[in-house]
Amino acid sequence: MTRKTLGLFISELTRNNNYRLFSALKQQAQQHRMHLIAFEGRCMQSENYADKQLNFIYQFCNEELIDDLIVPSSAVPLSFTQSKFERFFKNTAKSKVITYYTKREGYHSVRVDNASGSSQLVEHLLAHHQYQRFIVIRGPVNDDDANQRFKATIKVLESKSIEPLVLQGSWESKDSIRLIKTIIKQYDNYQAVIFPNDETAIAALDYINNFAPQYKEFFSIVGFDNSVNARNISPQLTTADHPHPDMAAKTFELITQDNNNPSDTIFESKAIIRASCGCQHHKEDTQPTRKLYTDSFYLHENLQALNHQDFFDKLTFALTDREISGCYINLYKTKAFELKATSEVPKFSKLVYAFSDGNLHNEYIDETFATQQLLPEGLWRTETAKTLLAKPLYYNNEHFGFIVFDVNQGRMQDIQEITTHVATTLHIINLFERMQSTLQENARLMADLAKINQSLLNDNSSLKAISTTDEMTGVLNRRGFYQEVEALISEQQGHSITFLYADMDRLKYVNDTFGHSAGDEAISKIASTLSQVFRNNDIVGRMGGDEFVICLARDKDFDVSILINRIDAELDYYNQTSGKPFEIAMSFGSYTLDISHELDIEKAIEQADAALYEKKKARKATR
Ligand SMILES: Nc1nc2c(ncn2[C@@H]2O[C@H](COP(=O)(O)OP(=O)(O)OP(=O)(O)O)[C@@H](O)[C@H]2O)c(=O)[nH]1
Structure with missing residues (x-):
């Protein structure tokens, strides 16, 4: 039986609520016994050099591989114009492209109403804590989500005749740290700071915890998104949650139904009350994205190698140690290339490492396959529904292959770190091998030169002998x-x-x-x-x-x-x-x-x- 294969564009799995979005979809995919392939990049609109390298993975998505594709706004925001969107996603999926968090003409969309969560948060701060003096950090002015959150917050405050101090912020942690420093310095009579998202709220809390602990009890902080780190920070962050399980269920309803008339479903966000608003701390299960204990098997110390065999042996140990379900390393058949806007995914690749469920699959090693298949056919399209994560392998802007993880099990943080090590070490091995063969070639040339030199010396001494000897008698001339x-x-x-x-x-x-x-x-x-x-x-x-x-x-x-x-x-x-x-x-x-x-x-x-x-x-x- 051929299973459906779903694609997911995802930006930074370990940030924001992306991991929860992914987890909910993964759970649904498993339930529906479908494969899910996450292409992890960054925001497609980003001009950032590093983001561009990672975004190359989006080009791997193609209709030969993917039946339906889910595209969240964190990977493809609305600033990616409609015509550009249509052009890019034309041949990326056999069936449906579903946009997450944004509405696009001609596509199914699954969205979240930010206003409900924001309103509930402010109402909690007012009713439960009786705060009166608020600072509202506004997200990017041209961003839909940020505007919805901001407007809903202001609306509730205005209804209570409260005028907050509004400071312009962004989605970025660095702006949040700049703002929290200003707040600490200049404003001491505020009770609550409402951040536009968790990433910025967590950055502020982290800054206070580490650099200004005397302000810990000074004011309450809330975020939005219920990101993976919301429960890892102290105090745990009060925030607003996206109903990911519902969104994922709806997405699969769209995938499995025949109706292809674009639909637009909006889910309500809702407040999640934890401790950072001033409430008592309460415990929840955390997601396995980050490791909170200190390692005895540090990757950077144990994944160093100068040849493939040594490296792959060490990698197998690391993957087993980190309980990662599967890892496949593929190198392009053509040699490494410098990534340009016009770069296309090389047609053929070669599998150089395959590990899954504790075993190496050496029978597939060195198998050449069409890159658009992502992996050799028999390797993963097995009885069980797989959840895979694909990332490019590159060093600086030189791309030489891609890595695919089976993410049934294992922490995202480990998977990210291992990817970095694989890319760097393979690059070093490549350099080392090139250096070795250059050295060998040099040694060969030197030996040739020495031979030539010796025969020149011999010629010279016989010439010298000829020029100084009397030919007939052999004595000196x-x-x-x-x-x-x-x-x-x-x-x-x-x-x-x-x-x-x-x-x-x-x-x-x-x-x-x-x-x-x-x-x-x-x-x-x-x-x-x-x-x-x-x-x-x-x-x-x-x-x-x-x-x-x-x-x-x-x-x-x-x-x-x-x-x-x-x-x-x-x-x-x-x-x-x-x-x-x-x-x-x-x-x-x-x-x-x-x-x-x-x-x-x-x-x-x-x-x-x-x-x-x-x-x-x-x-x-x-x-
Ligand atoms: N066979 C031979 N003869 C040579 C060679 N080089 C010079 N001669 C000849 O050797 C002779 C040397 O002449 P001289 O030394 O003047 O004559 P000589 O007969 O030895 O006279 P004395 O030294 O006075 O006894 C000449 O006739 C040269 O042509 C050579 O390589 N081989």
Whole structure:
């Protein structure tokens, strides 16, 4: 059997008499075995930034989901023009749209006569308490309810020839606190203050209790609305009640009947006498909206998490602890968006968390569904009639999903607080995950960079080696030789240094006789012999052709001929054993000097070369 699903636009469930309105409708819905979905926002006319975020939930209401819709004036006031109203509510319900507290052309309305309650209140203050001096705080001048209350109050007072002090107020607590401060300061001979609603009366009482307790007995205070907090304040507030059960019953009569001719039903409000008017305190049951005991499981301390699993585990604990019937978290399939006047509800959503009646419903997790269905079909359209509450999930003005509570059980205050935590924590988790993946991406890029860097370094060192090495022999070339000698000079100041100029004998002959490659072979053998004989600290370089220079940083009295002899011996051995048709021999010239900053390498090499030249000349002369 498909149950009817009713929609309710509701502004701030924990304020004014909204919770009682909701409770009465919920009770009727349960009796009629219908689903009820409350879309909780604020006043639709509000220009307030935060209100606009919350009001996005009203856009979730659609005729695919809702059969009949109830729209109270606290959510959609009369200042929301008739044409705007018709436009907005065109496709929000399959069947009827019923306005609460206001009359709209073409719609059923269920209203309250404010005058009866206001008159009864003043009559009580006059007859029972014999007050004579009244202050009347007037509500907003352009508001229908406020005007009805004000006029009825004045009318009764005038009938007793009492002229009250009238102060202009509003529906806002902050204005009420401003006024009560003025009253305390300036007017000490008044007996009763009549506020336009409970919210303002409670703010005044709360101010007196906390900041001006000496005025507690000074004057009586009354409100209007019989709001949820009327019984939580001390003294309990004398006020006027809306007959919510009757209104709800009438609403369901309208819903269930076929007659669709718009009707207008007005119910009388009536005074509820408690203690703030000066009467004796008497007890009543309170509604489960606010927690009055101190918590050991503070939500803000126990719902912190940086990943979804951790958060959902903690959330399950919190929901169980708070005895909340159900909670479903849905994220839009498309990514978060900044709310604008033109923003539409994203088409698809994904269920990420489902808890109801103490169990997790993981079989529905990650299920994508059309957002206009509010939740995956099988999840809530069960045998039992459900009462759900839907709220948007956002941070600043970035909307990323919505939350739905099953409000069969649980306190509204807890549900509000949990919603805030869910929105904030999911936002933080999202930021954290983004940060993590950015960090991972950065680490990956850094590793890539390190690899590139390493291969550049490798390339560099091989380039450096290439640029400083003689390709054919593997010893230093001229550039490499100079660089290393410069480095040695800068490190070895104070020592002496010897440059040895070496030249192969008769290379031209080898080339000419045995070919260029034999010449190359001879040059390579010389290079390897030099490298072998001269120690690591000595520097061997090929200057070109068959000419080499060796730089030795040794003691002054070091005899370089020892090394030259070793080379000769090495080459002799080669000549005897190589089986080559040519012999290799070398001539050396040396030049030793002290290392100093003024040392000119070029000149020192020239000196060694000159010594070699002299030696060769002398040798040729002796032949
Ligand atoms: N195979 C070969 N020959 C080279 C290379 N570089 C220079 N030469 C040749 O080596 C010879 C060197 O000439 P010199 O040193 O003047 O002649 P030499 O025959 O060694 O004469 P002495 O030093 O007086 O004994 C020239 O014929 C160059 O062309 C090389 O890399 N490989």
